[in-house]
Amino acid sequence: MTENDYLLAWGLYALAALGCLAVGFRLTSWMWRWLREPLRVVMAILLFTPTIVDPAKDLFAPAIAVGALDLLFKVGNNELRAAADLAMYGMIAFVLYGVFVAVRWPLEKRARVRREQAEAAAKRDAEEAPADEAFAADGRDRYRNPPPAPQGGNRSRVEPRL
Template sequence: MTDNDYLIAWGLYAFAALGCLLVWFKLTGWMWRYLREPLRVIGAVLLFCPTVIDPVKEKYAPALAISALDLGLKVGNNVWRAALDLSTYGAVALGLYFIFALIRLPFLRKKKARQAHAEAAAAHAAAEQKEDDQPFASQDADRYASTSAEPAKGINSAPGGRYRVEPKL
């Protein structure tokens, strides 16, 4: 295999691996954030982790493909090297992800607090707007309630004992 063929093969593999990673992102899209993101990191490591196949020529191949082919065809001794590379890259990638998640956590909490404060302010503004819709109404709920113990039953009385108020012109 010439160097040009080697680069073309890696380019084709990278294109296919990006497609597989996109499918993996779609498959894990419905999950809880703290389960989805580590699974995506593991998927990326499995797809993009290289391993040495020829130490003399410094030729690399995808570790997942090498381990699957060596185990499936029962040839070669690159399975253990590929498994070691996969576990090493996986541990480093998950460690970096957990550090990133710990750094991101205070920012997410601040964002959630800001959103709760903004929602409370919007609810307060909506309540004030509702009160301002009737500028001449009293703030008291029982402004027109009867002061006597038993309201008079007349033409203008409501079933609840409250009087109907007519506007003055």
């Protein structure tokens, strides 16, 4: 396998993995957010974790494929290395996800409080509205607003009304 074949294979795998991740995102879109997001992290870990296959040549392959093929055909001893790589990358990804959640939580809390305050202010303003709104200008003043343009554009022929 030449260097170009190796890069082509990884490019095709990356494209297929992105497609699988998109399908996984679509399948989990109906779920509760605190279940959906960790499942998406797990999918990304399983699809995008590489593991070394041949240390002499520095060749990598997807860890899930290496582990599955080594277990299925009972050849090689790479399944433990693949499992270790999956565990390591999984731990790193979940720590980063935890940091993301820890930063997002107070921001959402503040936004929710601001939204509730705005809704309470709007409700209070609606209750304090003046009683004589019936006499207020409604924006359709015939002396200030020009009549709307006809739908058909500028026609030279005027049709009589019946």
